[in-house]
Amino acid sequence: DQQVKQNSPSLSVQEGRISILNCDYTNSMFDYFLWYKKYPAEGPTFLISISSIKDKNEDGRFTVFLNKSAKHLSLHIVPSQPGDSAVYFCAASGLRANAGKSTFGDGTTLTVKP
């Protein structure tokens, strides 16, 4: 049972436009949702997070939206830049949900075209 899902394996957008990456989850006990970014031949790096008690968190060009009733979150990147091309992983964690470990989605490969 995959508790965190990213249904789009890939996304391609034009430089300067908005990138929207989506993530769905099934466990309502998650306390935090995190986005990680991964370049080839590197490990994932933390990008932005949101607490389950909030519906939006913004950090520069990156904004994460959380819809708890739909068990859905999204990462918006505006404006998208070629350097944003990477694999983006959604993750969820919570001491009650999964004993502190993070559960990762399958990842979405974002390609930003110049």
Add this chain to the structure above:
Amino acid sequence: DTAVSQTPKYLVTQMGNDKSIKCEQNLGHDTMYWYKQDSKKFLKIMFSYNNKELIINETVPNRFSPKSPDKAHLNLHINSLELGDSAVYFCASSHLLAGAKNIQYFGAGTRLSVL
């Protein structure tokens, strides 16, 4: 100065061999993890140690044995390697007691190829 370092970066070996991957973190974190990323790019947790104690042990063949000599190190030993073990293995660390957010810091990965 690399925060989470794992060695080797590449490992090519024959089926049936035994190999080890080492991981060290200098972030002062209390928890370390091993993940396996297979060809489908799915990051699957294998093990987690908190203060040298095993806290997460997912369904992993017992050919895989983690060892944590201290809080800063978590090594992974694999016996009798099989073709299906070919994957990228990531080490990560976090300060679990800091709360449920659990931001993890990853090493660059070890690409294991079993021939």
